[in-house]
Amino acid sequence: MEVIVLGCNGPYPSSYGATAGYLVRTDGGFTMLDMGSGVFARIGKLCKPENISAVVLSHLHFDHMSDMGVFNYYLEVLAKAGKFRGRIPCYVPPVAEEIARLEAQYPYFRFVGVKEGGVYQFGGVHAEFSRLNHGVPNYGVRLTSDIGGRRLVYSGDTNECAALNRLLRECDLWLGSAPFIGKEYKGSGGHLSAEKMEDLAVKYQIRAVLTHLCPVHTEKDYENAVFSERVQIAKAFKSYEV
Ligand SMILES: [Zn+2]
Numbered sequence: 001m002e003v004i005v006l007g008c009n010g011p012y013p014s015s016y017g018a019t020a021g022y023l024v025r026t027d028g029g030f031t032m033l034d035m036g037s038g039v040f041a042r043i044g045k046l047c048k049p050e051n052i053s054a055v056v057l058s059h060l061h062f063d064h065m066s067d068m069g070v071f072n073y074y075l076e077v078l079a080k081a082g083k084f085r086g087r088i089p090c091y092v093p094p095v096a097e098e099i100a101r102l103e104a105q106y107p108y109f110r111f112v113g114v115k116e117g118g119v120y121q122f123g124g125v126h127a128e129f130s131r132l133n134h135g136v137p138n139y140g141v142r143l144t145s146d147i148g149g150r151r152l153v154y155s156g157d158t159n160e161c162a163a164l165n166r167l168l169r170e171c172d173l174w175l176g177s178a179p180f181i182g183k184e185y186k187g188s189g190g191h192l193s194a195e196k197m198e199d200l201a202v203k204y205q206i207r208a209v210l211t212h213l214c215p216v217h218t219e220k221d222y223e224n225a226v227f228s229e230r231v232q233i234a235k236a237f238k239s240y241e242v
């Protein structure tokens, strides 16, 4: 199983950049984790977007879902030309009124509100979801590959919490947002800092890819904030073996 970074900025893209979007590739298919700004155009370098088995939206902030609209237009064009049928499953936080709105806005997707602790299968993985600690409902996910049993945790946007610790206890590679550096981190906020992410990666002895890089900082700023070789700074188009 590998995860390819398509967009690694947040909460807005750098010039010619893209916000959150990660393509997971297994022998059983493709899964998109989040669909941020600028991500749709980058999918085509790796696969046909209509062949994606499932989309997972960690939460409904724009930097994680704004390209759902153009993805839906793409599927509409294909459907009208007789080249696409059905709907792509999209796993989202279980908020009934939000799901009703999404179903109306993006009719070429089938929205599934995830259950805490429920197990879902798609794209050569099984997925377990857990609500984490952000300003709106944000669900982290552990994807375990059907072949090989490798475990990728994607935590979306979150601050520290017990549910994040539970996900990280069984994990081979952690992909997570940590936009803050140093004193920007607030204990009560909805995000991790680079230093906090590093502490957790060391504590749980896992490899981590730090993403959701805020364009007010340079890549070098993030590199200077972490010391452990367990933590890599996400790079667009780079593939990480889980
Ligand atoms: Zn975000």
Ligand SMILES: [Zn+2]
Binding pocket: 059, 061, 134, 157
């Ligand atoms: Zn967010």
